[in-house]
Amino acid sequence: MEGLADVHLRRLLTAQGNFDWVVSEFVRVVDRPYPERVFHTLCPELLQGGRTASGTPVRVQLLGNHLESMAINAQRAVALGSYGIDINFGCPSKTVNRSMGGAVLLKEPDTLYRVVSAVRAALPKSVVVSAKMRLGFDDTALMLDNASAIEAAGADELTVHARTRLQGYAPPAHWDELGRIRAHIKIPLIANGDICSIDDYHRCVAAAGTVDVMLGRGAIRQPTLANQIRANQATTTSWSTISPLLQSFWQEISLVLPPRDCVGRVKQWVNYLRQLHPEAETLWRSIREEKNAQTLQALLAATTHQVFPYEP
Ligand SMILES: Cc1cc2nc3c(=O)[nH]c(=O)nc-3n(C[C@H](O)[C@H](O)[C@H](O)COP(=O)(O)O)c2cc1C
Incomplete structure (x- = not known):
């Protein structure tokens, strides 16, 4: 999470246990390959085997639409030790969207397909490629097309923040929409948005039809939330x-x-x-x-x- 879950918080949160993997802050890709230091600045864990101090793998997140550049930077991040590549199609920032990165691409399923295809083709099959999207830009009209485009392009996993870009971060998250996506694609679906307690987790799982979730602000507020979910115990972090x-x-x-x-x-x-x-x-x-x-x-x-x- 840009400006929030940086290397320091990632270290502290993953040390609490039970995170399968974490994502770096996004690397905003333009029309050129980046030198190593760019990746090391946003993902210093690459200097220690691509894992946090407690051993949790870190996946570099790329944001952009320049096909060649996304592909080359994905190769570089992986060569430097990233545990796969995550592609950001969810960022709501006006600045980022103006330069055709993040959630604005949810208006163009074909572009999602091309970006994911370019990154997928640049990496060996053994390297995980995931994408993160929202339910849509203004509405959910293209939600299933976007999910299908990402799957058809060869992504291994899809994380969905259960809000449109227009909905920003305002509650509630629309977990029931995730259930529609789950029924539409075959790749693993990771549910995200407002999972802040074990009760939220169970309600989200029931609505979305997937047991895999991404924790965001919930883990910032409760660093042991992943443990609670794994142990199925509701004990607010003391x-x-x-x-x-x-x-x-x-x-x-x-x-x-x-x-x-x-x-x-x-x-x-x-x-x-x-x-x-x-x-x-x-x-x-x-x-x-x-x-x-x-x-x-x-x-x-x-x-x-x-x-x-x-x-x-
Ligand atoms: C300050 C902040 C920075 C974020 N940065 C990123 C980011 O770099 N990449 C990303 O995929 N999502 C980012 N997000 C979105 C979160 O990953 C998550 O999708 C969203 O907050 C909803 O989940 P939550 O309710 O569990 O926090 C950010 C959210 C916040 C609040």
């Missing part, structure tokens, strides 16, 4: 689990990011956490206006009475 993760997050990012960015990243995560955890709401109130990294670190440490050195 604050005593989350608080050390926040500390660890701070420690890690403060080694590599400028202080101002560290402050922003921690606030961003706490803002998600406070939707579920009263302790995060309290913390949020104390850090919301804070701009100073040292003060914010002290406030964070106070939430668990842990102290660690700040080295900008």
Whole structure:
């Protein structure tokens, strides 16, 4: 998730266990092959065998429509160690859509077919190619055509965020539409959108007719959500689990990011956490206006009475 589930959060979340694989932030492909450093910047796990520290495979996500360039960059990412390639047909950003990338391509099933075909043809069959789409751009009229195009082009898996681009991120996610896609294609379908609890998981599975799901913001709010789903146990991630993760997050990012960015990243995560955890709401109130990294670190440490050195 761009600007959110970066290498640091991917490390922390996958360390909680039970993620089969994760996706990198998207690499926006234009009309040229990228040097290694572009892939290493967005997916530093490539420097450690394409896995997070806890061993979860990471799949590089590409976004774009330039056939040759998508193919070459897919080959490069795989040569660098990516666990397959995921293609983004879901990004709602106006800037991205204006340059004909992301969800805007859902208006053109033929283009989806060509993009996926180009990437598929560039890689050995043993390398997984997946695509991620929404239900449509403005509406679901082309939903089944888009899913069919992606399947016919040779994708191995399809993840669907159960909203149109017009629906943005607003609840609810329309899991029942996923059931229509499930009945229409044969490749594995991965359901996505608003799966934030074990109850959501069961309702989504019942509506979508697939047991495979992609967790997004639900796992940001509850880092052990994948464990709950695997164990079929509804136990909200406790604050005593989350608080050390926040500390660890701070420690890690403060080694590599400028202080101002560290402050922003921690606030961003706490803002998600406070939707579920009263302790995060309290913390949020104390850090919301804070701009100073040292003060914010002290406030964070106070939430668990842990102290660690700040080295900008
Ligand atoms: C801040 C943010 C960044 C995102 N970046 C990406 C991305 O780079 N690639 C992608 O496929 N989806 C991205 N998404 C969409 C999520 O992967 C997911 O499809 C969406 O949030 C719905 O699932 P959820 O309700 O479980 O979060 C992003 C979502 C958010 C909120």
